[in-house]
Amino acid sequence: MDELRNILCERRIYTNSCLSHAHSFGQLLLPLQGTLFIETNLHRVRLDNKHLFFLPPGDNHTFYSKDKNEFLVLDIPASLLPEQNYKNMDGGVYLPLDQRWESLRFLFLSETGAHSKPNPSLHDLFRYASRLLYNFDQPVSIQYVQNHYQEKISLEYLAALEHYNPSYYCQWFQKKTGLSPLAFIQKLRLEKAKYLLINTDFSLLRIAQEVGYEQQSSLARLFRQKEGMSASDYRKAFQR
DNA sequence: CACTAGTACCTTTACGGGAG
DNA sequence: CTCCCGTAAAGGTACTAGTG
Numbered sequence: 149m150d151e152l153r154n155i156l157c158e159r160r161i162y163t164n165s166c167l168s169h170a171h172s173f174g175q176l177l178l179p180l181q182g183t184l185f186i187e188t189n190l191h192r193v194r195l196d197n198k199h200l201f202f203l204p205p206g207d208n209h210t211f212y213s214k215d216k217n218e219f220l221v222l223d224i225p226a227s228l229l230p231e232q233n234y235k236n237m238d239g240g241v242y243l244p245l246d247q248r249w250e251s252l253r254f255l256f257l258s259e260t261g262a263h264s265k266p267n268p269s270l271h272d273l274f275r276y277a278s279r280l281l282y283n284f285d286q287p288v289s290i291q292y293v294q295n296h297y298q299e300k301i302s303l304e305y306l307a308a309l310e311h312y313n314p315s316y317y318c319q320w321f322q323k324k325t326g327l328s329p330l331a332f333i334q335k336l337r338l339e340k341a342k343y344l345l346i347n348t349d350f351s352l353l354r355i356a357q358e359v360g361y362e363q364q365s366s367l368a369r370l371f372r373q374k375e376g377m378s379a380s381d382y383r384k385a386f387q388r
Numbered sequence: 389c390a391c392t393a394g395t396a397c398c399t400t401t402a403c404g405g406g407a408g
Numbered sequence: 409c410t411c412c413c414g415t416a417a418a419g420g421t422a423c424t425a426g427t428g
Contacts, residue, residue, distance in 0.1 A: 302398095302399090303398090303399060303400080304399095312412080312413095314399080314400090316411080316412055316413060316414095318399085318400055318401065319401080319402095319412095320411095320412095322401095328399095328400065328401080329399090329400085330399070330400070330420075330421095351389070351390085352389085352390065352391085353389085353390090361421085361422085362421095362422065362423090363421085363422055363423070363424095364389095364390075364391085365391080365392080365421090365422075365423080365424095366420095366421060366422065368390080368391065368392085369392090369420090369421085370420095370421095372391095378390080378391070379390090379391095380390065380391080
């Protein structure tokens with residue numbers, strides 16, 4: 149059942165919750181109605197009519213639902229996904245459903261059903277969708293941040309990737325993402341730290357180092373600022 | 389081990405201004 | 409008008425010492 153040969157495209161309804169699992173194919177979820185909660189090793193997101201989610205092959209995930217919902221789901225064989233790209237999408241990709249995706253959803257909808265034979269239209273549509281997913285139109289420095297936020301990243305290096313002055317680069321970055329480079333990196337690190345606090349017994353120092361800080365104090369201060377509680381209190385409150 | 393506070397150093401932001 | 413740079417003040421981070 150896990151060895152997909154063709155893209156599967158169908159409407160699915162998610163009820164209650166399902167156990168944590170992973171599969172060998174990628175999965176693209178486009179909302180039709182209602183909401184769905186998705187949890188992976190990096191994200192805990194509420195998927196509604198304004199967002200979509202892509203799960204790369206092999207990523208462990210859990211679904212929860214609390215209301216009546218319906219999603220357009222594409223199961224994509226790993227063979228159609230360039231490995232070097234989806235390896236960088238650890239934990240999945242949560243994206244706003246902009247006009248391009250709304251148009252794609254409409255086109256995908258018209259291709260639902262009949263999966264016994266390969267569907268060339270579906271393959272063409274997915275080829276276009278994957279360009280949006282892999283951010284081929286995303287500036288190189290933003291891709292770099294998304295893929296290397298666990299490492300020490302200097303503003304100077306990021307600015308150099310775009311051939312900009314570091315000072316101007318901050319303004320440019322803010323226009324592109326709505327956040328300063330620092331805030332963008334902090335957000336990614338905090339999400340990963342929250343996951344590690346809940347799902348591991350790692351010390352704060354180790355978690356800080358896993359997400360790109362050298363000192364636990366850096367993470368502790370960031371945590372209190374952004375979450376309004378200490379990291380250890382967060383762990384006590386949410387660890388299973 | 390987890391956390392806080394003080395401090396030196398680094399980064400970001402706001403703003404003025406030049407070039408095309 | 410947009411893109412870009414330089415400067416200075418404000419804010420953030422890493423390091424260290426100290427506490428429970």
